Amino acid sequence: MSYSITEPSSRQKWVAGTLVITYALITMVPLLWIMMTSFKTPPDSISYPPKVMYQPSLEGYVNLFTTRTRVSPEKLASLPPPANFAEEIVRNRDMVIAGPSKFGGRFLNSVIIGFGSTFLSIFLGTLAAYAFSRFKIPLADDLLFFILSTRMMPPIAVAIPIFLMYRKLGLNDTHLGMILLYTAVNISLAVWLLKGFIDEIPREYEEAALIDGYTRFQAFYKVVLPQAATGIASTAIFCLIFAWNEYAFAVLLTSGTAQTAPPFIPTIIGVGGLDWPAIAAGATLFLLPVMIFTVMLRKHLLRGITFGAVRK
Amino acid sequence: MSEVILQNLNKSFGSEHAVVDMSLTIDDGSFVVLLGPTGAGKTTTLRLISGLEEMDSGSISIDGRVVDSETPAQRDVAMVFQQYSLYPHLSVRDNLAFPLRSPILKTSKSDIDRIVNEVAEVLQITHKLGNRATELSGGEMQRVSIGRALVRDPAIYLMDEPLSSLDARLRADLRIELKRIHSDLGSTLLYVTHDQIEAMTMATHVGVLQEGKLVQFGTPREIYENPNSVYVASRLGLPRVNILPAELFSATKGMSHSIGLRPEHIAYGEGDPAVVKRIEHLGDQTRLHMDLNGQAITAISPEGNPHAAGSTVKIKPINPLYFDESGDRITGTNA
Numbered sequence: 306m307s308y309s310i311t312e313p314s315s316r317q318k319w320v321a322g323t324l325v326i327t328y329a330l331i332t333m334v335p336l337l338w339i340m341m342t343s344f345k346t347p348p349d350s351i352s353y354p355p356k357v358m359y360q361p362s363l364e365g366y367v368n369l370f371t372t373r374t375r376v377s378p379e380k381l382a383s384l385p386p387p388a389n390f391a392e393e394i395v396r397n398r399d400m401v402i403a404g405p406s407k408f409g410g411r412f413l414n415s416v417i418i419g420f421g422s423t424f425l426s427i428f429l430g431t432l433a434a435y436a437f438s439r440f441k442i443p444l445a446d447d448l449l450f451f452i453l454s455t456r457m458m459p460p461i462a463v464a465i466p467i468f469l470m471y472r473k474l475g476l477n478d479t480h481l482g483m484i485l486l487y488t489a490v491n492i493s494l495a496v497w498l499l500k501g502f503i504d505e506i507p508r509e510y511e512e513a514a515l516i517d518g519y520t521r522f523q524a525f526y527k528v529v530l531p532q533a534a535t536g537i538a539s540t541a542i543f544c545l546i547f548a549w550n551e552y553a554f555a556v557l558l559t560s561g562t563a564q565t566a567p568p569f570i571p572t573i574i575g576v577g578g579l580d581w582p583a584i585a586a587g588a589t590l591f592l593l594p595v596m597i598f599t600v601m602l603r604k605h606l607l608r609g610i611t612f613g614a615v616r617k
Numbered sequence: 618m619s620e621v622i623l624q625n626l627n628k629s630f631g632s633e634h635a636v637v638d639m640s641l642t643i644d645d646g647s648f649v650v651l652l653g654p655t656g657a658g659k660t661t662t663l664r665l666i667s668g669l670e671e672m673d674s675g676s677i678s679i680d681g682r683v684v685d686s687e688t689p690a691q692r693d694v695a696m697v698f699q700q701y702s703l704y705p706h707l708s709v710r711d712n713l714a715f716p717l718r719s720p721i722l723k724t725s726k727s728d729i730d731r732i733v734n735e736v737a738e739v740l741q742i743t744h745k746l747g748n749r750a751t752e753l754s755g756g757e758m759q760r761v762s763i764g765r766a767l768v769r770d771p772a773i774y775l776m777d778e779p780l781s782s783l784d785a786r787l788r789a790d791l792r793i794e795l796k797r798i799h800s801d802l803g804s805t806l807l808y809v810t811h812d813q814i815e816a817m818t819m820a821t822h823v824g825v826l827q828e829g830k831l832v833q834f835g836t837p838r839e840i841y842e843n844p845n846s847v848y849v850a851s852r853l854g855l856p857r858v859n860i861l862p863a864e865l866f867s868a869t870k871g872m873s874h875s876i877g878l879r880p881e882h883i884a885y886g887e888g889d890p891a892v893v894k895r896i897e898h899l900g901d902q903t904r905l906h907m908d909l910n911g912q913a914i915t916a917i918s919p920e921g922n923p924h925a926a927g928s929t930v931k932i933k934p935i936n937p938l939y940f941d942e943s944g945d946r947i948t949g950t951n952a
Contacts (some may be wrong), residue, residue, distance in 0.1 A: 340685075507700070509698050510705075513702045516667055516668075517765070518719025518722055519720070520690065523720065
């Protein structure tokens, strides 16, 4: 039987396709469960056997963004008719909306801290990687090893010293503190990945720019950066994913003003019983930014994830 | 006036001496070719002049101004790199405009358009201006790379083997093109190559480099006719000069250690008998590979190709070059 890599037979395509789709379905089941649950009513979400077909509802999302209080049926009857769909859903459960929940603020904290630390990691990482790649730095190899060694243990291993340090410095529960912390964790990854990408950009381009009348920094900015875009994009995704999903430090170091979404979402569970749809709604919304960011940069990611191996 | 003067340049990389005590004056408007094999220090010399490399000692002046402490941008030089080095993220037009947009030149937009179009026309790449730099053939890339230098009017153009990666026909075309550009613009060029044809055809002056040293400097004709060593003599001429022991010929016996005999400096019909081993017909000329007492000699056949392989022919040197034991030329000897 003939065998060709470039032109698989239809049977080979069929087998490969089935395998890929099966694998994709298996990995996507938890996501599917979260998204489906976010559109269920609380009774539907805990019914047994689990409902696959159900009447979708926005109750989870309403509960996620509001706080509610229970009122007596007489009080409920005396109220004016509900002004919007959210009030209608809440009143069906004999409750009224008392005010907005903290979720919006926590989500915004996640955005500020996640994107802030990603930007800072990439900014510092690119400059450091460029320096390591282009200049003669004494003990460069040792420094690079030292930078990498910060990743040789799980970051949480240093939780106690960091907790004490942050308390002394007043960085506890601040945006700045969390941005600095996530940047410190991400920077080694950023330096190493970006150094690989910048190493692959021939020096001749910068030398040409230097002779063409540009300063070293202008050459870096106009010639090196555009060519490192692929590497920067994929590194940024890795940094964002870590900072966005980080849970342990967020639990330890934030409680109010700077609390991110990951430690907040599980606390929803305590408000009036097991509100799975609200938790699932929080998780679904929480997944979106990274998904959008990744889709936006996917063109770069595809090439970047091979760490430059297939670049010309 | 843009004379470039190198004074006692030295540059080492570790224990390797790339450029040794080089002094050279490049006159305004001249086309100087530095000729030498790989590792002779040609590229390092260009990089020292452009400021990409810092010299260990010595001094460089451009236009009467000592530039030793200036950045590449301040030195007002343009350089064509061997590996094109076009900016891959820019279009051909933007590549050509890049030097003009630099903070040093700050050319106006209308001037940029005019100059880029002019240069594109000279190099016949007008139809490619909209392309990405990476969507070009090798020859086009090198033309763009030359164009990126030509858009400027620098004190000196530095060219690092710009034609070495092109095919033979394109190389011949661009050679003529470069020579024409030089005579049109009257600019000063320093061109580095290991190709003797490029040196002979384009240069007003040739400098021969050997292990980082400038061993001879002069017009191509001077270098060809009056090489000061076996090394220089071997650099120019095709087929290569025959370096033979002086004892080989009765006419030159005892005159020197060895002689250099260019293929055209052999007279037939008298002298010592040599055996014709092989004949090469090149169309415009025919080469004879001969053997004289165990020494191989390459010569150009006389008109009519009277000699067949295996035949014996008497040959005699005319005006050979005499060299001593160390390979240096002995002058003032009459054949």
